[in-house]
Amino acid sequence: MNLRALRRTLAIELAYRPGGVLATKIHLKHVAVATTEGYASRPGGAQAELLAEANKHESERNLDLVWEEFRNYQQGIMPAGPGARELTESFAHIDAKLDPADAPAAKVQRNDREILSLLTKRAKVLHLGLANYCWFTDPSRALCLRLAGTPTADKPLIGMCDSARCPQATHHPGHRSVWADHADKTKTFLGELGPTRRTERTRLQADYDRATRVITAIDTATEAST
Ligand code: SF4
Structure with a gap:
């Protein structure tokens, strides 16, 4: 005691x-x-109120981000990363629902409110990584949870995120600077390594290659619109 x-x-x-x-x-x-x-x-009281308020702000922020990405999609600025195709398909699905050709004229309400309600489902599974978006739709596909040995957890382990390999991760133009900065720093470290540090060199080189691959993919997906 x-x-x-x-x-x-x-x-x-x-x-x-x-x-x-x-x-x-x-x-x-x-x-x-x-x-x-x-x-x-x-439970309850000021703590619960604060949590509820934080959750509300988080939901609004997520919806804003999904909304922005949907607009990007409509302008041909595509996401990159392993989860890009899935995200693009979901945006295409929403876009198709807004197509006047597919719906009776009376039912078509192409206003922001309708689009937002269609995007809400997506916003609910969005988590923000340092250099990626995580669309946590299926825990069994989450690389971080597999690595941690907790494949049924209900939240991703952002601290263990390997967004270049996880099928639920996407990279967007807003993430480019983080990857570019990482690539620059890794390049500097590589240049400072002595010839005997082979293991370190191999690890850093793989890190650098991965960062440049992500940057190239973001650029390619963005340039498709120009
Ligand atoms: S590895 Fe990253 S993108 Fe994949 S589920 Fe975990 S946090 Fe999300």
Whole structure:
């Protein structure tokens, strides 16, 4: 038994009683109720509100990003990366639904609201990687989860993302600078390596080649529109 664990157990015991959060706050001399809620792992209150607000902002941001990519698609600026084809097909599917030739005139409402509602499903599976978008539609296909040995997890492990190889990853013009910067730095490291560092050289060279492949693919997909 240690004092810290006892304090925590006491907080939880107190906080889960009716009116207990306030009693715990006073007893433990916390400045804010939010601290007490976090300390006692108590669901609800300011913590839950903050989480709900963060989730709302995240959903809106995702929808904005998908919307932007859909517009890019319509202008011929395609995604690159292993998941590009799947994303393009889903955009084509949405685009086809908006085609007046395929729908009775009365039902056609080519307004932003309709497009947004069609894109919402996609936005829900979007996760942001450092240099890619992750479209987490199927955990069993997630390379990061396979590598981590947790193929049924409900969220991707962005920290273990290998977007050049995962079928759910796409690269877009906005990611180019990250890859270009990585390629530049890797090239500099390669130039500084001594002749005896063969293993390091092989690893860095593979890293550099991968970065340049991604950059070329982004450029090719973007240039297709010009
Ligand atoms: S490897 Fe990357 S793109 Fe693939 S599921 Fe994991 S985080 Fe998403």
